[in-house]
Amino acid sequence: MQPSSLTSWRSQFAADIVGESPALVEALETIQYVAASDCTILITGETGSGKELFARAAHRASTRRGRAFIPVNCAAIPETLLESELFGHIKGAFTGAERARPGRFMSANEGTIFLDEIGDLPLAAQAKLLRVxxxxTVCPVGADTEVPVDVRVIAATHRNLEEMVAQGTFRADLYFRLAVVPVSLPALRDRAADIIQIAELCVARVRDRIGRNVEGLDECAKAALVAYAWPGNVRELAHLIERAVLLARRPRLSAADLSIPGQKATFARGTERLPAITAPAPKAETLSTETLDLRAALENLERDLIDRALAKAxxxxxxxxxxxxxxxxxxxEKLRKYAA
Ligand SMILES: Nc1ncnc2c1ncn2[C@@H]1O[C@H](COP(=O)(O)OP(=O)(O)OP(=O)(O)O)[C@@H](O)[C@H]1O
Ligand SMILES: [Mg+2]
Incomplete structure (x- = not known):
């Protein structure tokens, strides 16, 4: 049982974080404990385990909540642009710098900067970040004066920074400055009860959004979900459930409806309401060859199914x-949406 203070804190600041497993609750307790202070937090966890969700909760629960929360994906910015992205630049600082730009630290002034994938920051940028x-203070590229900044720093990574420090690829001094409060998020595979709770919530959400008659998961589906290793954690689970609800042929999803990777894709078995679609479950990569955007891929699939059903009818x-x-x-409604 959670102490009532955590329960009310969760409903106020972290209502989007689902799960009751001890490791998840412990991570929430740490965030609750330190959110109001300005200390630096380092969140580690596998991909899709909720690092950004926790960072946003920490910001919401802080005195900075009315100010900006600026996420920066350190892995996505080319090394040559990192310094100006983070710290800004003055007009004429380099070719193409036609106007001065404030940089992400200045944009986060009085708020929180979320340095995501911090383990991917090159060593040169690590040195500059440590100084900041x-x-x-930040020194925009080309400027000769430092500008004070008031930011709370939350960093995250899926990498093992301690190992990187030992290998010399991450600065020890920066690591110690970031890891004032370390929060480690558990992998989804290690919290079976959360898998079911999150899956059921996802079923309800997708059902309500697309108006499909799906009640939930049968026991066999639950067992299959718990047996899978979830390398993509909650993100992977949410996408899988969304797809299953979209393709559902009966009110209660069974293991065969889920197309769990490595388990036989037999969703087309059973009562066929739409005989035209008896092919095996399309693999995610065949839904769309151009994009990994799940919503776009699902919309394409939905349009295709609607076209086929209309043709058949x-x-x-x-x-x-x-x-x-x-x-x-x-x-x-769907036809109207797709016609627009
Ligand atoms: N405990 C949870 N309850 C509900 N939803 C969750 C939970 N954890 C993660 N999610 C959802 O899973 C998705 C991935 O979460 P998030 O982006 O926070 O993960 P991440 O650790 O930052 O992943 P990455 O390393 O890939 O950036 C989001 O849609 C998020 O809302
Ligand atoms: Mg993330």
């Missing part, structure tokens, strides 16, 4: 809706 954290919307397991109004 120690001096609490000879254009009769009531019949097509029945084939798709939708009510007629939902189908008409």
């Amino acid at each position: 954290l120690e001096e609490r 000879g254009g009769n919307r009531t019949e097509a809706a029945a084939l798709l397991g939708l009510n007629r109004t939902t189908l008409v």
Whole structure:
């Protein structure tokens, strides 16, 4: 049982973080304990385990909540642009710098900067970042004066920074400055109860969004979810459930409806309401070859299924809706959306 102070803190600042497993609750308690202070937090955890979610909760629960939360993905910025992205530049600092730019630290002034994938920061940039954290001033590229900044720093990485320090790829002094409060997020595979809770919540959310008649998961589906290793953690689980609900052919999802990687994709088995679609489950990569955008891929798939159902029903919307397991109004709404 969580202490009531954590329960009310969660509902106020971290309502989007689902799960009751001890390791998750411990991470939440740490965030709750230090959120109001200005200390630096280092969040570690596998991809998709909720690092950004926790960082945002820490910001919301701090005195800086009305100010900016600026996420910076250190792995996504080319090395040559890092310094000006982070610290800004003056007009004419380099070719193409036609106007002065404030940089992410200045944009986060009085708020929180979230330095995501900090383990991917090159050594030269690490040295500059350390200086900023120690001096609490930034020097925009090309400028000769330092500008004071008032930012709370939350950093995150999926890498093992201690190992990187031992290998000489991450500065020890920067590591100690960042890891004032270390928070380690548990992998989803290690919290079976959370898997089910998050999956059920995702089913309800997707169902309500797309108007599909899906009640939940049967026992066999739950067992299959718990048995899988979830290398992509909560993000992977949410995407898998979204897809399963979209393709659902019966009100209660079974293991066969889930297309869990490595488990046989047999979703097309069972009562066929739409005989045209008896092919094996499309693999994620075949849904769209151009994009990894899940929403776009699912929309393409949805359009395709609607087209096929309409063709099969000879254009009769009531019949097509029945084939798709939708009510007629939902189908008409979708057709309107796709026609726009
Ligand atoms: N405990 C949780 N409860 C509900 N949703 C969660 C939880 N953890 C993560 N999520 C969801 O999973 C997705 C991934 O979370 P987030 O972006 O915070 O992960 P991350 O650790 O930053 O991942 P990455 O390393 O890939 O950047 C988001 O959609 C987030 O809302
Ligand atoms: Mg992230």
